[in-house]
Every structure is written in C-alpha cells, then in structure tokens.
Amino acid sequence: MSTTTLAKGITTGLRAAMEKDSRVVLMGEDIGKLGGVFRVTEGLQKDFGEDRVVDTPLAEAGIVGTAIGLALRGYRPVVEIQFDGFVYPAFDHIVSQVAKLHARSLGSVRVPMVIRIPVGGGIGAVEHHSESNEAYFAHTAGLRVLACSTPHDAHWMIQQAIETDDPVIFYEPKRRYWDKGEVGEEPAGALGSARVVREGTDVTLLAYGPMVKTCLQAAQAAQEDGHSLEVVDLRSLSPLDEETVLASARRTGRVVVVHEAPTFLGLGAELSAMLSERAFYELEAPVLRVGGYNVPYPPSRLEDDFLPDLDRVLDAVDRSLAY
C-alpha cells in the first residue's frame, strides 16, 4: 500500500506493464524526454529507451495508424493523445480500423491497443482541452472504454487495459491527476466491472472519471441533510456493468446519472433507457441526468457554469426525492 497521485498511479501501472511485457510500446507527442504534458510518462524513456517510449511526429492519425501496424506485428502499443480534443484527427483510424479489424479478419487479427486520453474540464484551459467525448467511442462496437477515478484504479486499470486483446479507450480525469490516494496490492475488480464506492439507501448516483469525486462530496453533504446517497463508480463505459447498476437502482429506487459530457445522447441516456427497460417497476422516480449542456465546451471563465458541481447534483437528488 502506497500513497500517490492519480497521474503517478498511471506511471507506475505503465512501468509495471512494460517490465512484464517487452512488446508494450508507448507512443505519443512529447512523452519522451518531457514525460508528457502531464508528466504521466516521466522517466520511462530513460529506463526503457526510445524504441519503447516513442516521441512521435505531431499527427494523431499517424500515431494511431502506425500503432495499428505495430499491433499487427505483435506489439502492444499504448498511445497517448495529448488532450481529449486532439483525438479527432485519429477518429477514422479508431472507429474504422482499430474497432473493426478483428471482425474484418474473422477473428484472425487482434489489435491490442490502448489509447490514453486525458479527459474533461475544470483546469481553466483553452478550447479543445476540456472535452468529454466518451459517447463517440462507447457507441463504437469493437472498442472497450474505461474511465478511472482514483490512483488505485489508475494503476491497476491501465494494466488491465494493456493486458486485454481488445482495443481500449482509456480515459484519465485530468483535473484529478494531482489528487492523492492509496494504491493497494490488487485491482479493485475485473476489467469491465463497476464498483459501489459509497453505500446508501435513498438515491443512487452513477458517475465515472472526474465526477466520482464530485458525487462523493455530494453524498457527504446530503448526509448532513439526512439523505443517504449511494455512489457507483462505473469504471467501464463499454461494456457497462449493468448488473451492479441494476442492483443499486433496485435498492434505492431512484437514480441520478452524473457526467461532464452533454446529457443529449450521452452515457446517461443509455443508462436511463436500460434502467427503464429492466427495472421499470422498481423505480420510484424517473432517472435524472446531470451533465454538460448541448453547447460547445465554453470558454474557461464559463466552465464552472457548464460543469456539474455539488449543488447541481444535490438539486437533481431533491427533484428525484420529490417524486
């Protein structure tokens, strides 16, 4: 058991994966000497060399496209996309190639690739540096989508992502990079599993990535008002751990989904539909969503108005309880 930041949890996870398997190759912009703009790969090029920690040309399609070739040769590339909004030049390779090659080859080809994306807002950045684009990738069959929220999960989930033979989009909550926490000796659950991170009886909050902390704070505040909130960290967005979600929804009868991404056609829409299909008679209230508005991510002076915070979560909790 050791205490570290979420960013360093990923670093130690990457290091462990690289020590275990010499075919793990990191690729990205500025990830070598600089250690990445968030320093997640700090020290790795020095220890593993330039062939395994590759400072690539500044071209996202090129990075993911060549990573596909490396994967076809038997390597396990781990690609860093510098910021969420920079992934779109690689979108074609991710959805048309990475996601489909296994099926196209009738199973003869595997593309064990991890695409790491620092995600979300709250750091006062300029445009294209604060987006939450998980729905695009969760909507693409053939990809797995993970979102870590703690140093412990950061350390273990990145290793699970590298070990699976399926391609993984791995979201890292950039505003939580510097949050500290304990890293234990074992993963918190299997790849694809959600986790109840706070038990409660009145309302279930479903969250992932940066919003898990916000929801835990909301649950703490609600407790002072006499409401018992359960918080589920989804951890995996594709597939969703529907059983854990359903079990919690059945216990509380009320569900609020919280994410930074716009609510329109976001993960909350899928969760809400799934719950109404599978737990209709056990719900006391409609599933409510708290998320970004259906606008381009706003300038940073406005991001506090855009991003869900403790008050907006509690407002939704009150509305749910009013049914």
Place this chain on the structure above:
Amino acid sequence: MSDDEVAPLETAFGVDHHVTHAELPDRPAHEGGPDMVQLLTPEGERVAHPELDPLVEALSREELQGLYRDLVLIRRFDAEATALQRQGELGLWASLLGQEAAQVGSGRALRPQDHAFPTYREHGVAWCRGVDPVNLLGMFRGVNHGGWDPDEKNFHLYTIIIGAQTLHATGYAMGVQRDGDVGTGDPQRDTAVIAYFGDGASSQGDVSEALVFAGVNNSPVVFFCQNNQWAISEPNEKQTRAPLWHRARGFGFPGIRVDGNDVLAVYAVTAQALENARCGQGPTFVEAYTYRMGAHTTSDDPTKYRVSAEVEVWKHRDPIERYKRWLTTSGTADAAFFEAVEAEADELGRSVRERCLAMPDPDGTAMFDHVYAEAHPVTARERAWFTEYQASFEQEVAR
C-alpha cells in the same frame, strides 16, 4: 539527412537528375515524361538500363514465363469477377484491368517474409502472394468484410478507406525494425513492407503522415503508388500539381517513376526499392504510371467524364501485349506456352465462377462473431436475443 545526401539514392536507380535532357528519352509528360523508367517499349522492344538490367537478367526463363502467366490469369480472374457482378452474383467489383503489370511486377518482387498492405484493387498482388482469388470475392459478394488471415500469406486485408493502410504499413515496418529484421544481411530474415495506394489516395492526409513517419524512422517500407490517372471521375490534375514521385524528396527519401504497364521495369524498380528497405536504407516512393482501363468499380460510368480517344491511346500500351511480343521475339516463350496459359486461364475462370456461386450466405449470428476478442456482455446478450427471435419464427412455421 541533408538534401545533398538524398540525390545519390535516386541515382542508384539510374535516374540521374544531373544529366542533360538530351541524354534522357524524348518522352512527353503525358506519356510519363523523360524520367520514367521503362525496360520494354509499348512495342515490346527492350530498352537497356545499366543499373536495372542485372535484376532482369537474373530472372530464369521459368520466372519470365511466370510473369506472363500471372498477367493473363489475373486478367481472366478479373474479367470473370466483372461478369459475376453483372449477373448479380457480386454486389460490386473493382476491376484491375490495365494495372496487371504494376501489380504482378511489384508482387513478384516481394520475398516470402515481406508484407503487403493493399487497397481494394490489388487482386494481382494477392494472386502473387498466393491468396486464393475466391477469397477476394467474399467482401464484394457481401458474405464478409475480408476474411483471410493476413499472416498466412503476409497479405493484409483490403482497406476501403483510401490511404489508411499506408500508415498501417509504416507502423508494421516500425515493428520490423524493433524486431531487428532489417540490415542483418540474412536474405531470409531481412524484411520489407510495401504499401499500395493510388493517385486519389495521395491527396489523403494519411498518406502524407505515413511518408513523415516512415521518413523520420527510416522504416523499411516501399510506398507503391499506382497512378492510374483517374480517382473515380477526377483526373490527376485535380489531385496534384507536381508529379507524384517528386513528393518523396520533400520527405527525405528517394522517389522514382516507373512505367506501370511494363512488368519488367516494375519488377526491377520494386525489387531494388524493397532490397534497399531490407538493407536498412529506408523508404522509397515508387510511382507506377499506368491506366485504369475499366470503370472505378462496376457502379461507375467512365463515359461521363473521359473520352474514348484517351482509352484508345492506352490500349496501345497494354501490359500483356507488349510483354508477349518481347517473350516471342526474345525466344523466351513460344506459341505452345501461350496456348497453355490461355487454357489455364479458362479453367481458372470456370473454377472461380463455380466456387463463387457455391459460396454460402453466412448464418445471421455470424455478425456477432469476432466483434471483440474477449467476451463482451452486450454482444453476447444481443446474440442470444437474436438467436431466440429467429428460433421463434421456426417454431411458428413448425406449428
């Protein structure tokens, strides 16, 4: 690498830009220009080329005959596929008519350990690699999206998004470098990768990015551009202002234009480029100057955008006719050989037709296969639901 160091690599192909134009063939730009490497004229006359001649002279009589056989058989296969489409047995076909020499010449320059990354038109390369041609029909018939094992013949899956495969090829070549399979001097080990694409794809950002990645990594990859003059309905001048092979210089490695309808020239140029890659000298851009004699695909109507006079001009540059003439005049093959190849082609056509018609439609559940390499609950649940739903109809019929 400085600009000064690039030029000598191009001269290694016998394309010396410092010689005066008086020494180069007097060939107009619309016929490929003076720099285009040609070993056989359209009339089938052998043109001497001091640097490349040894590569051709090293080919045995059987190998030289084999190139002809490849050209004829793949054209016959292609014609059969076009006919199958016209008869409703294929949903679509992308014909290689006119590009046989570019594909066979380059395909036969590959060694077993080399890897090819095709577009969706490289039927001739697939043939040279030993892929069963019937396998190529699956995606056009609609029974799969590809479906051969790329590692079986080192021939990767057809890629429909144009240009994307050039990056996959480059990444693959970066993997070859990491495996240490470059420049060892072991002819069975040193490995090159070839990326096929066309003049239309040359405009895609992916291709430029592939040239960047290959250049800075000095990767063992040959960029083989079949300039067939037309990207569906758009002529060359809508894609590029400068000759395509000139591009290589800007990325720091040699480029060369070869007569794509001259199977010997394509073979020699590609063999040299692949060997340079295997030796650790890095990438080469080969522009095979050719012509798409047919439509882009069977859904296209080229009479709407190009004149028949142009097609007539290219008919006189036919890759098979010129090679047959040379085989005859050089005494490399005789009438009995040509007749035997014709008979073999007819047999191939019959067999391809028969096996295409016998190709079964897959079971509906096949769409759930191989979506993920490891178990995925959504796919599993939907597959189970679909199976049950289908079974419910069978039960109704049984009642």
